[in-house]
Amino acid sequence: MLKLYYSPGACAMASHFALEEAGVEYELVKIDLRKGEQRTPEYLAINPAGVTPALATDQGVLTENLVIMTHVARASPDAGLTPEEPGFDFDRMQSFSGFLGASLHPAIGAVLFGKPPLEGEARAAALEKALGKYDVVEQHLLRGPWAMGDQYTVADGYLSVFTRWLRQADLLDKDRYPKLNAHLNLVQARPAVVRALHMEGLEPV
Ligand SMILES: N[C@@H](CCC(=O)N[C@@H](CS)C(=O)NCC(=O)O)C(=O)O
Structure with missing residues (x-):
């Protein structure tokens, strides 16, 4: 199952909105930026850049909102979350x-x-x-x-x-x-x- 590493109110919300709009199954994992949880060895093993969001998929981890949002939209084409592609x-x-x-x-x-x-x-x-x-x-x-x-x-x-x-x-x-x-x-x-x-x-x- 997809797993989104996010921080409440931070830019990962963009990926979270995409997942919820797409209606796919996913799990949320909270990373508290104020506590520095983005710099723990466990999280750096997921995203060495030490920022949220990160999306764990069956094929590996994706980072960057732009990429995660597109990946999620493609996983759920019926939701119509992007213009037709290629185009x-x-x-x-x-x-x-x-x-x-x-x-x-x-x-x-x-x-x-x-x-x-x-x-x-x-x-x-x-x-x-x-x-x-x-x-x-x-x-x-x-x-x-x-x-x-x-x-x-x-x-x-x-x-x-x-x-x-x-x-x-x-x-x-x-x-x-x-x-x-x-x-x-x-x-x-x-x-x-x-x-x-x-x-x-x-x-x-
Ligand atoms: N371009 C990246 C930016 C990621 C980013 O900078 N995330 C911030 C939250 S909005 C973060 O995790 N900052 C933690 C830090 O810099 O320690 C994306 O869109 O995914």
Whole structure:
């Protein structure tokens, strides 16, 4: 059976949403980042990078949300969690998720979870850089109502992780990010997403 190593509220939620949307059987294993459980020898044997998520499968371990989400979507094609593949729309979804994972996530992560925490001018500069990434999604990438247009895909769950973080920090400004606000509300109204949040001990924000 699939086994997802996750940390409540962290980016692994994107993979968790995908599993719940797909309706496949899986087991959850909690890794407490605050206690440093991502650096135990047991977990490093699963993911030597010492981060969550990791998905243990019959064939081995997969890491990176983008890859895990796609793997899960393929395991459950009837759930329709990606555009048809191979195909350009599928590739466009991967471009979207790639931007989130490689550009937006590190930018906002440095502001919200930097160790040591950023302060003063350094924080202000890092925050504006991160918000600029959200501007790109708001103004150019998010087609509406879902990221790719009419079809909900795994990229939507992924985006919602980062808009949740921004809303929790009181930074998802309604005037600057009207589309991102509406999108987050839509994602958090999905039964599969609410189920996954509850499993992590969380509520929609
Ligand atoms: N690009 C990776 C990022 C994984 C990542 O950075 N996870 C964070 C939580 S959001 C983590 O486990 N951090 C623990 C640490 O850095 O010690 C992915 O999308 O899977």
